Every structure is written in structure tokens, then in C-alpha cells.
Amino acid sequence: MNIHEYQGKEILKSYGVRIQEGIVADTPEDAVEAARMLHMQTGTQFYVVKAQIHAGGRGKGGGVKVAKNLEEVRELSKKILGMQLVTHQTGPEGKKVNKVLISQDVYYPGPSKPKEYYLGILLDRAKGRNVIMASTEGGMDIEEVAEHTPEKITKEWVDPLVGLQPFQARKIAFSLGLEGNAFKEMVNFIQALYRAYVETDSSMFEINPVLKTSDDKILAVDAKVNLDDNALFRHKNYAELRDITEEDPLEVEASKSGLNYVKLDGNVGCMVNGAGLAMATMDIIKLSGGEPANFLDVGGGANAQTVEAGFRIILKDPNVKAILINVFGGIVRGDRVANGVVEAYKAIGNINIPIIVRLQGTNAEEGARIIDESGLKVYSAVLLKDAAARVTEVLKGVK
Amino acid sequence: MSVLVNKNSKVIVQGFTGSEGSFHAQQMIEYGTNVVGGVTPGKGGNTHLDRPVFNTVQQAVEKTGADVSIIFVPPAFAADAIMEAADAGIKVIITITEGIPTKDMIYAKEYLKGKDIRLIGPNCPGVITPEEAKVGIMPGFVFKKGKIGIVSKSGTLTYEAADQIVKAGLGISTAIGIGGDPIIGTPTKEAVELLMNDPETEAIVMIGEIGGGMESEAARWIKETGNKKPVVGFIAGQTAPKGRRMGHAGAIIGGADDTAEAKMRIMRECGIHVVESPALIGDTMLKALGKA
Numbered sequence: 001m002n003i004h005e006y007q008g009k010e011i012l013k014s015y016g017v018r019i020q021e022g023i024v025a026d027t028p029e030d031a032v033e034a035a036r037m038l039h040m041q042t043g044t045q046f047y048v049v050k051a052q053i054h055a056g057g058r059g060k061g062g063g064v065k066v067a068k069n070l071e072e073v074r075e076l077s078k079k080i081l082g083m084q085l086v087t088h089q090t091g092p093e094g095k096k097v098n099k100v101l102i103s104q105d106v107y108y109p110g111p112s113k114p115k116e117y118y119l120g121i122l123l124d125r126a127k128g129r130n131v132i133m134a135s136t137e138g139g140m141d142i143e144e145v146a147e148h149t150p151e152k153i154t155k156e157w158v159d160p161l162v163g164l165q166p167f168q169a170r171k172i173a174f175s176l177g178l179e180g181n182a183f184k185e186m187v188n189f190i191q192a193l194y195r196a197y198v199e200t201d202s203s204m205f206e207i208n209p210v211l212k213t214s215d216d217k218i219l220a221v222d223a224k225v226n227l228d229d230n231a232l233f234r235h236k237n238y239a240e241l242r243d244i245t246e247e248d249p250l251e252v253e254a255s256k257s258g259l260n261y262v263k264l265d266g267n268v269g270c271m272v273n274g275a276g277l278a279m280a281t282m283d284i285i286k287l288s289g290g291e292p293a294n295f296l297d298v299g300g301g302a303n304a305q306t307v308e309a310g311f312r313i314i315l316k317d318p319n320v321k322a323i324l325i326n327v328f329g330g331i332v333r334g335d336r337v338a339n340g341v342v343e344a345y346k347a348i349g350n351i352n353i354p355i356i357v358r359l360q361g362t363n364a365e366e367g368a369r370i371i372d373e374s375g376l377k378v379y380s381a382v383l384l385k386d387a388a389a390r391v392t393e394v395l396k397g398v399k
Numbered sequence: 400m401s402v403l404v405n406k407n408s409k410v411i412v413q414g415f416t417g418s419e420g421s422f423h424a425q426q427m428i429e430y431g432t433n434v435v436g437g438v439t440p441g442k443g444g445n446t447h448l449d450r451p452v453f454n455t456v457q458q459a460v461e462k463t464g465a466d467v468s469i470i471f472v473p474p475a476f477a478a479d480a481i482m483e484a485a486d487a488g489i490k491v492i493i494t495i496t497e498g499i500p501t502k503d504m505i506y507a508k509e510y511l512k513g514k515d516i517r518l519i520g521p522n523c524p525g526v527i528t529p530e531e532a533k534v535g536i537m538p539g540f541v542f543k544k545g546k547i548g549i550v551s552k553s554g555t556l557t558y559e560a561a562d563q564i565v566k567a568g569l570g571i572s573t574a575i576g577i578g579g580d581p582i583i584g585t586p587t588k589e590a591v592e593l594l595m596n597d598p599e600t601e602a603i604v605m606i607g608e609i610g611g612g613m614e615s616e617a618a619r620w621i622k623e624t625g626n627k628k629p630v631v632g633f634i635a636g637q638t639a640p641k642g643r644r645m646g647h648a649g650a651i652i653g654g655a656d657d658t659a660e661a662k663m664r665i666m667r668e669c670g671i672h673v674v675e676s677p678a679l680i681g682d683t684m685l686k687a688l689g690k691a
Contacts, residue, residue: 276553
């Protein structure tokens, strides 16, 4: 589960990670009030107005602006709140900004020059361990750094049984070229950050940038925090961090019916049992001349209810010109799925697009017969090859 | 021969009396798997499906001599169940449970390190050696006996592959569902290695999906060891967008090496018969064997 910067920072702070302080607001008036409070709490002279959406690249997209006074806080918040912020991660339609984080200015002048770094924690799948990645190239996309100047990235793998050791934190801090108080601060920062990562059951932390201030403090200016969905049962209080306005409404609706749905941009909808076969079915659609409109895994218990719920969700996408249902029955019997499809079809009524139902496995032939004899605009197939050919055929008719 | 499970395997079911455990234990027994008992803490001493229920895996092993365990316990307790099985001396632990927290699996995998134990899964359909033992949730009738080994991250796609192999007039030696989670006990390369070393397996189907680098690692190993048996490969998710999780917790494109395209390219370079279309797994295997 992705959460907002302001939520991630609150979590980090609770584990003793120093952050760029800020107060979240959802109206320009609240933003001004937040700035006033922040001035009292931190003495900050300038304010950073930061759009809160679940996507990176907010600064480049115009979602992060510096205000020199309260009036500018109001003006900038007014501009940013409600805007469709487009970044390289949002897609061309962008994401609507509902909240801004009014943050203290941490790039103030002082005895030394401020410097930005990168810190990330994630799972190294091959090693089965968490890895901390650090780089002197703060503010840069870490993938680009990894591609062009991999020598600038330091990695430390953490033994899960003993946890992060101080020497590892020191190695990272030294590799970043830090010394004096900034070095000590960074060591503490890394240790607190790792503890937060483990105890919150996170699946990714990206702190980019981590800032060394002009007076040698180390703090998190941004925080991308991704929580492990499978561990949320241990952290009931995190449920409220979910922001469904960040999610596709169809995906939210699907998850209520226990369906795993991901909206895509294509013209052929699909409904499949099993994630791997669902991806393979999307690939078949592409190879047959279409583009997949979605990923949809109905899971192990494909029945009339789940099939109907799936139908309804797919049909809400106006781009869908055909639907391919691909169910490999094992425990689920083909004839029952076929009956489910026919029932759902009748329950929904006027479906004007062609549907291809490919049933394989237990009672596949009987399932195909039920489909063929239903009198509906539904085509049956047994082999995956035949289903693919049907998709091509149907798309020709549609075009 | 065959790998991991066979007619001599003595299988216990952890989470035996739960609904999933009961249903699939029944199915396995009907298939002919030698299910010798099960474990449900607090229900020891009872009989379920005509087999003894034990409180601990240790008791089950002592009383039945079990050497294989299949785990159906809920996600919150599954890593604990894996470690319990390992501690009791079970040699092959097959974990079906989906949704185990990653942190738990990191600990469990670390716990197994250095021990002579094979963990399959989690989040997998299990392992089947046709006509001998089905230790999993797959529809047994799809898997006819033969000489093709299957390694796959996904459930229904494994059935699909097996069905195509059988319809091509071939059969399966052992099919291993390795699981779709970010951390699994037996990565692709190790499962492929088992089948490469199995004298009864003549060729291998290797099915992967987006995310991680396991298939590339396996492909490189296949090449380094001299492409001893023909391998047909497929990677699901050629059309999956970056950064979106496609059902399986592990199926997400993070970097450029995670894409289906990148993996298929590496597999091709390593001499694997890569199919673009999942409908052509059977046909391609026939070609790879020189039978078509």
C-alpha cells in the first residue's frame, strides 16, 4: 500500500528519524494557518508548498513551490490544490491534488553548504534480505544513477537474524563522505530508518533527498513509504492511511467483490482465474491484434456471482470492444462457470459486445456446449489457440 | 525416479482440519497420495479423513515417519508452520498459503539456511508426480505421466502448460509450482536443476512472469551447464505496465531487467526455446524434441 509523503514522514518521525517538519492542509486558508503554526514551531522564514499525490516527479510537474510569505502560501496553495498534477509517473491525465503539505525551509544558509543524498531500503529478492542503498546523488532517479554511475551507489545487506549493525551504518555514512556531526547524525538516521522499516512491515522506503543542512543536521526532505499489504493485519491503525481517491474507482469496486483488477488502456477486456494465466491471457490478446483493457483475476472460486461482478466492472470501461473469459477449471468445473457466464449475461441484459469464453479442464466440453446453446452473443473455445483466433476474428468484425 | 515427491512420500497436512486443508487433503487422498496424517494444534488425538491428527509436527513425524509436509495454515501463522516442519525433520515442505508477510518469509528462509530441507512456495499450487503423488491443489487429471518436467511461478498457467504437453502426446515427469511471492523457498534455477538431474525428465518447460531476476538466473545456469536438455520457456506479462502489481505479490516491474521482454531476450540468448504466445507451449516442445 502506498501512502502520502506527509503520512510517511509522520511514521518516520515516530521512530526518531529526523524529518523536514510540515503540516498538511486541504484548503488555502488551512495552508496559511499551517504555515503560521510551522513558523512558531520551527522559526522557518520560507515555506515549501508540496502537492500530496502518490507519484514521484512532483517538483518537475509544478507541484512543489517555495513561498516567501503567508500571502504566497495562500496563492500557491490555491493554485496547487485541485490541479491535475502531471508527472512521469501519473500518466498524461495526471492526478488531482487534494492536499498540500506546508513544510519548513531546510535549505537555509549556514556554516557549511547543504548537500543532498539518496537512501532507500528494499527487499533484495535474490538474496532474501533487505538491502540499504545509499548514493551521493541525492534528488536523482536512483535507476538512472544505477545505470550510468553504479559506482556512486553503496549497498549494505542486512542479516535478518541480528538486524542492522552499527558498523554497517558507519560504512554507509563514510561512503557518503560525511564527517563530524553530520556523520554521527547520518549513522543515527540510518539506524532509526531501518528500525522503522522493519517494525512497520514496509516493502520499500525511498528517502530522496536526505539532506545535510548547512548546520550539519541530517533529515528526510521527502519520504516514499510502501507498506506490505500482506502485513496490514498486524497494523490495524494503518488502514486509515489508505487514500482511495488515489486509486482507480473501478479497482476499488473490484476489490470490494474480492476481485483482483487492474485497469489498463486497451480495447479487449479479460477475466481469468489465476494471476499468471491472467497475464498470459493479456499477452494472447496483444498477439491476436488487440490490446488488453485490464488484468482481472477472479481467483479460485469462479462462480456466477464473481463472474457477474467481473462483467459489470469490465463493461464500465467504455474502451472495451470485446471480452475474453479464460478459465482453466480444476476444482472449478467448466459447466458451472459456463452457467455462471450465461446467468450473469442474462442478469446484466443488453451486452452489446462480443464475448469469447474459453473453458478448459474439468467438464470443459460440457461448458462449451452450454455456451453454444445459450443463444447469446457468446463464442466458446476450448484450446487457448482457438480463443486467440476468435479474438482476432471478433476484432476484425468490430473494426 | 522423479523429483521431490513420489509414491513413497509420506505426507502430512499442516492446517489439516481447516476448510482448505480438509478439502485438498481429501483430493490428494483420492488421487492416491500417501497422506499419513495431519497437524492442527489443539486437535491432536482426533481422527480426520480416517487419518490421525497431531498437535505438533514433531509428534506427527515420530508416529508416522512423515517426510513431506503441505501447509495450508492462514498467512499470519504460515511462516511459523514452515519453521515447525523444518525443526521436526521434514525434508520437503510445500507451502500453498498465499499472503504471507514478506518479513515473516525473510525469517523463515533464514531459518532454513544450511539445513538439508527443500521449501517449495509459498503461494504456489504445489508439486505433482503423476500417478505417484499429488502434493498440491492442482487438478490431478490434467497431468498425465511422461518425461517433461515443468517449473512454474503460477497455478492455472501450470495447468495450461501441462494440458498442452499432454495434448501434444507427451506427459509430465514432475511439475513444480514454485510460487509467485517475492521470497520463495526454491527459485526457478534450483527447480530447473532438480529436473536437469532427474534421469526420467527429458525436457523442461520453464514458466515465469514479470518481476525479479529468477528466470534470467536459471537461463544463464542452463547455458553454463551446457544446455543438457531442451527447455521451452514463457514469461507472462509482456503487456503488463511498469510499477503495477499483477495479482501475485512478486509480479511487479521495478527495473528494466524485470520485464518479460528482457527475460525472454536473455532466455533466447541462453538457448531456450522461448514462446511468445502461451498457446504454443505444447507445439514448441514437440519441435524442441524434434517430433514436429
